[in-house]
Amino acid sequence: MPHLTVEYSANLEGRADIGALCDRLLKTVLETDLFEVGAVRVRALRADHFAIADQLPENAFVDLNFRIGKGRSAEEKKRAGEAILCTAAEVLAPLLAAPHFALSLEIREIDPDLSWKKNAIHPRLRGQ
Template identity: 45%
Template sequence: MPHFTLEYSANLDGLVDIGKTVEVVRKAAVETGIFPLGGIRVRAIRCEYYAIADGRSNYGFLDMVLRLGEGRDLATRKKAGEHIFKALSAHLDPVFANSKFALSFDMQINDKETSWKRNNIHDALKVETVNG
């Protein structure tokens, strides 16, 4: 159910490994303990065209949105978000050190009345837990 979408400026390509970045977010999301493992999905979208601040091309950004289901109170969401943001931010320390960069993270809550899903990963994880 938790969906993390990262949009990032293409000029990050040489500065950070995006494959590692989505894994950092996934791991931090697991560590919060508030999400079913089989529902976690993190992905990144590279943006070839962008314009930032006063328009200089040497700026970069990474913006993450988490869409999650209803049913967790604000304190729980804030604590989880804080944990994930800290992990992501620390992972990006070298980018901050070497460039002008903006990182952001916002949460949105999906309306449970208009939410549909089908997922065979939960069952696959259960089989693994039982069998091995």
């Protein structure tokens, strides 16, 4: 962990570079120095079906869901969240300038007793 999921409304195709957003978010997460490189994942999921607010066709959203393991202080989580939201707002600034876009972020801690992983990336990056 951490895994950052970018869920976005399909009407952002051609209006936002979601690939660039993922790249920038990955860089931001790593720059916090709170997470091991081999654990970070950023993925984007397009929502083909959605209904937003007053249902104007230009209404759009990006929702960021950041799942992390336990072990970070409230201050560290807040710092990471602020950095992630700041990066997303910077990349998506043209959309935020219009009155038809919503950006949100939530950080969720994963219960370690209910989380199983196998990761072959860690040994490679750790030089083992």
